[in-house]
Every structure is written in structure tokens, then in C-alpha cells.
Amino acid sequence: MSSTRHKAIVTAIAIALIFISFLIQTSLAMPIVSVEPLNINVSPRDTFTVNITVDPVGVEVMGANYHLCFNNMLLNGSKQEKGVFLSQDGASTMEMANEINNTIGIAKYGETRIGVDYGVTTPGVLATVTFKAMEPGTCSLNLSTVKLYDPGGGKIEPVLLNNGTCVIEGVEQTPTPTPTPTSTSTSTLTPSPTPAPTSTPLSPGEDSNNSNGEEPVTPTLTPTRMINSVPSQSPLLSPTTTISPTPTASLPMSGEKENKGQGIPGFEAVFVTAGLLVIASYLIFKKGKIGGKK
Incomplete structure (x- = not known):
């Protein structure tokens, strides 16, 4: 027992x-499918790439496909390029899927060997994905719907997945703004003439120079500053001088002769003419009388 x-x-x-x-x-x-590098640090607006690698761990792999999910607010996928994993021995391959959808944040890729009936067992890069960093933050690069196939078309299960992480750090560099030229005040001097003195008629006997002993007043020009806001590279001074003509003083004549001459200027000429005619007639008459006596 x-x-x-x-x-x-x-x-x-x-x-x-x-x-x-x-x-x-x-x-x-x-088998292991990984995002490499597992961790990557970039700055906003940087362009970078990640590889999707496959390690068969001795199992023959005939075909593979994956979905790579990312945050479309932080990353923007631009392209996927075929790697050398399935064609490392020179065999031909065919892409079954190659698509990036930035609206939902997913990249899809699929590839298979053609023309041969055996798979590969050496690790390699299945595909390379190019991204552009958009804003600061941490974005996960997660593999999903990963499938590996053997030469008979059967699925190879299970498959170990290694996801990646992208850290976008720092502040986006913004271009330095070009300074806008500001208006520069230009000073323009416009002289304002002082009114010329008006001559006052002098009475008889008054000193025309100055009866009070004071010096005559000389008109002067006093410039007045006027500021005009005109955009200019350098201030320009444009003085303009305007001189008003000085009126000429008219002095009236004084005395009784002034009054008589201005009263009847035509009568004097009449008397002179009449006198000349009388004298001329007398001389002609006298000359004719003398000639008759002879």
C-alpha cells in the first residue's frame, strides 16, 4: 500500500x-515586438523617428502587422518606411498596409514575405515611423493588434509587447518679431514776422528823427516753433521767413503855399500862356511897323 x-x-x-x-x-x-527607443526626449517642432522591431526568439516569422497608437495633440505622424526585418535574406516582400491617421492618432503597417516558403529568425527593424512634436507633454506610443505569422499562415502566439514613451519638453521657440518703425517728430521752424511800425505824419517843426530822444524801433523777426508729427528717419529743419513790406510814410506839405497850390493849379498856366501871346503879338506888330517906314 x-x-x-x-x-x-x-x-x-x-x-x-x-x-x-x-x-x-x-x-x-x-517573440518580442518593441518600440525603440523605449524612451525619447524631444522639443516642440522637432522631427524624430522610432523603429518597430521584431525579435522572433528562434521562431520562423513569415509576416507581421501592427497598430501604433499616439496622442494626436502632441504628435503628428508624417510617414512609415519599410525596414529590413522580413527581407534580410534577400527575399521579396509586399506591404499589406501602410497608413497614418492623425485625426484619431494611429499608424497601421503590415508586410509579408513572398516567393519563399520559410520565415526569418533573426531580429530586425520591421518599419520606421517619423513624427513631429507639436506641444509640450508626455505621449505614449502603444502597440496594439500585433500579429506574427509562421510559414504555414498560422498566428504565432503569444507575443510580448514593449511600448514606448515620448517626452516633449520645453517651450516652443517663437521667431523674434521684427520691430515696427515708429513715427519721429520733425521740428519745423516757421518764423512769425513782427508787424512793421506805421509812420505817423509829423507836424511842422517836429524832428523827423526823434523829438523825444528815443532810439527808433527796428522791426525784428521772432521765430515760432511748430511741431509737426511726420514719420521720418531724421529731423529736418526747414525755416521759412516771411517779411511783410514796410509801408512808406507820406508827409503832407505845410503852410499857405501848400493850400494855394492845391486849390487852383490850372489858372496859373492860363495867365502865363495869355501873357506870352500878348508879348508875341506886340513884337510882330512892332516889327511890321518898322518895316513900313523904310
Whole structure:
């Protein structure tokens, strides 16, 4: 009885060891799909790339596809380029999907080997994705819907996934604004002439120079500053001088002769003419009389 129980225990332990060994081998043979680098730091407006790599861990891989999810507020995907993982031995490949949707933030890619009936077992880059950083923040690069296929078209499961993280740090560099030229005040001097003195007629006997002994007043020009706001590179002075003509004083004549001459200037000429005619007639008459006597 004890012998039978002992054999049962040994058998159970052996089965457990076999099962554990199988689990270990299965875990060791699990293919790995990763985002590399796993962590990347960039600045706003920087353009950078990440690789999607596959490590078959000894399992033949005939085809692969993935979805890469990202925050479309922080990153903008621009392109995906085929890597050399499935064509590393020179075999031809075909892209089954190559799409970036920045509206929802997802990149899709799929590729398979053609013309051969075996897969690859060496790690390599399946595809390269190019992004542009938009705003500061931390963005996860998460793999989803990852599928690997063996030469028979069956899925290789399970697959270990290593997601990535992008840290966008710092403040976006903004261009230095070009200074706008401001208006410069230009001073323009416009002299304002002082009114010329008006001559006052002098009465007879009054000194025309100055009867009070005071010096005559000389008119002077006093410039008045007027500021005009005119945009200019340098101030310009444009003085303009305006001189008013000085009126000439008219002095009336004094005395009785002034009054008589201005009263009847025509009568004197009449008397002179009449006198000359009388004298001329007399001389002609006298000359004719003398000639008759002879």
C-alpha cells in the first residue's frame, strides 16, 4: 500500500516538472515586438523617428502587422518606411498596409514575405515611423493588434509587447518679431514776422528823427516753433521767413503855399500862356511897323 502511494507521488512530481519545463520553454520562445527607443526626449517642432522591431526568439516569422497608437495633440505622424526585418535574406516582400491617421492618432503597417516558403529568425527593424512634436507633454506610443505569422499562415502566439514613451519638453521657440518703425517728430521752424511800425505824419517843426530822444524801433523777426508729427528717419529743419513790406510814410506839405497850390493849379498856366501871346503879338506888330517906314 505504501509502495503504491509512493509511486503515485513520484509520478505526480514528474508530471509537474514536465509541465513547468514546458511553460519555461514556451515563455522563452515568445517573440518580442518593441518600440525603440523605449524612451525619447524631444522639443516642440522637432522631427524624430522610432523603429518597430521584431525579435522572433528562434521562431520562423513569415509576416507581421501592427497598430501604433499616439496622442494626436502632441504628435503628428508624417510617414512609415519599410525596414529590413522580413527581407534580410534577400527575399521579396509586399506591404499589406501602410497608413497614418492623425485625426484619431494611429499608424497601421503590415508586410509579408513572398516567393519563399520559410520565415526569418533573426531580429530586425520591421518599419520606421517619423513624427513631429507639436506641444509640450508626455505621449505614449502603444502597440496594439500585433500579429506574427509562421510559414504555414498560422498566428504565432503569444507575443510580448514593449511600448514606448515620448517626452516633449520645453517651450516652443517663437521667431523674434521684427520691430515696427515708429513715427519721429520733425521740428519745423516757421518764423512769425513782427508787424512793421506805421509812420505817423509829423507836424511842422517836429524832428523827423526823434523829438523825444528815443532810439527808433527796428522791426525784428521772432521765430515760432511748430511741431509737426511726420514719420521720418531724421529731423529736418526747414525755416521759412516771411517779411511783410514796410509801408512808406507820406508827409503832407505845410503852410499857405501848400493850400494855394492845391486849390487852383490850372489858372496859373492860363495867365502865363495869355501873357506870352500878348508879348508875341506886340513884337510882330512892332516889327511890321518898322518895316513900313523904310
